[in-house]
Amino acid sequence: MTNSKTPSILITGATGTIGSELATQLAAQGVSFRALVRSLENTQTLAALDGAELVVGDLSDADSLRRALDGIDRAFLLTNSSEQAENLQATFVEMAQRAGVKHLVKLSQFAADLDSPVRFLRYHAAVEQKIRESGLAYTFLRPNLFMQGLFGFRDPIVKQGKFFATAGDAKISLVDSRDIAAVAAEALTAPGHEGKNYDLTGPEAITHQQMAAYLSEGLGKPVFYINVSDADLRQALRSVGFPEWQADGLIEDYAHYARGEASAVSSAIQDVTGKTPRDFRNFVRDYAAVFSE
Numbered sequence: 001m002t003n004s005k006t007p008s009i010l011i012t013g014a015t016g017t018i019g020s021e022l023a024t025q026l027a028a029q030g031v032s033f034r035a036l037v038r039s040l041e042n043t044q045t046l047a048a049l050d051g052a053e054l055v056v057g058d059l060s061d062a063d064s065l066r067r068a069l070d071g072i073d074r075a076f077l078l079t080n081s082s083e084q085a086e087n088l089q090a091t092f093v094e095m096a097q098r099a100g101v102k103h104l105v106k107l108s109q110f111a112a113d114l115d116s117p118v119r120f121l122r123y124h125a126a127v128e129q130k131i132r133e134s135g136l137a138y139t140f141l142r143p144n145l146f147m148q149g150l151f152g153f154r155d156p157i158v159k160q161g162k163f164f165a166t167a168g169d170a171k172i173s174l175v176d177s178r179d180i181a182a183v184a185a186e187a188l189t190a191p192g193h194e195g196k197n198y199d200l201t202g203p204e205a206i207t208h209q210q211m212a213a214y215l216s217e218g219l220g221k222p223v224f225y226i227n228v229s230d231a232d233l234r235q236a237l238r239s240v241g242f243p244e245w246q247a248d249g250l251i252e253d254y255a256h257y258a259r260g261e262a263s264a265v266s267s268a269i270q271d272v273t274g275k276t277p278r279d280f281r282n283f284v285r286d287y288a289a290v291f292s293e
């Protein structure tokens with residue numbers, strides 16, 4: 001940590017998939033930032049980034065948010081999807097407003113909608129609404145299914161050459177989380193993104209069977225996509241510790257994918273970053289070592 005300038009950007013979720021990549025990209029651009037973390041454990045890589053300042057806190061703890069938001073102009077809001085997510089994020093919006101934050105970049109989800117049958121899409125839409133009503137300048141990032149979600153299937157891909165879901169043969173314009181982070185970095189550091197909703201997708205919509213074919217080609221071994229029932233998916237998620245609310249939410253999410261509702265391709269990543277979004281072949285090439293013994 002060599003940059004001594006007090007950061008004006010706060011990142012939440014900085015230990016997660018998108019947030020850690022966002023922190024890395026900001027540091028590479030020479031932009032100092034503060035990261036809100038729940039614990040300092042396992043944060044050595046984050047803390048070592050140039051311009052990183054870590055503050056311990058929790059979105060459920062208003063006092064810690066007050067400290068974290070002191071002197072902050074722009075903030076990135078992200079939590080995982082849990083039963084508490086809507087309340088946690090709503091608290092953050094209120095505290096950001098009180099602290100005089102000027103611009104909030106919220107990580108939402110593709111097809112966020114108050115009337116959606118998918119609970120994740122409803123809670124994201126509710127937080128978006130709260131932000132709109134707060135009067136804060138905002139940018140909503142609405143990514144589609146993350147390619148990096150496949151890391152959860154590393155073991156069955158390595159050991160059995162299989163991964164599982166309930167997506168059927170629907171096409172999904174899945175997106176690389178590195179490109180989502182690049183849009184977040186741009187929205188936090190450059191003007192012109194206020195009041196914008198960005199649908200963040202990859203450059204093409206592909207089926208899970210096509211994902212399996214690209215994995216087979218890239219890893220040089222056969223990989224199969226196995227379409228399972230909702231009941232099997234629920235059992236698998238519960239057996240690895242997913243709370244019921246989250247497991248049911250993921251089942252709803254995949255039903256939405258299976259209905260073909262997440263196949264649209266957006267130009268937002270190209271428009272905002274000037275770079276073509278990574279496709280699934282790029283993803284497999286870059287992470288081949290992760291999916292190999």
Ligand SMILES: NC(=O)c1ccc[n+]([C@@H]2O[C@H](COP(=O)([O-])OP(=O)(O)OC[C@H]3O[C@@H](n4cnc5c(N)ncnc54)[C@H](OP(=O)(O)O)[C@@H]3O)[C@@H](O)[C@H]2O)c1
Nearest residue numbers: 013014015016017018038058059079080109143144145146
């Ligand atoms: N996965 C997908 O395909 C997909 C697609 C579209 C949208 N999304 C959206 O993406 C978001 C998840 O992004 P992600 O995968 O980058 O998340 P992630 O890797 O699960 O990380 C979640 C982050 O939130 C932090 N967090 C959770 N509760 C917190 C609290 N009470 N106070 C402070 N920090 C807290 C976690 O901190 P700790 O390290 O302390 O736990 C972690 O840094 C969700 O909103 C989801 O709906 C996901």
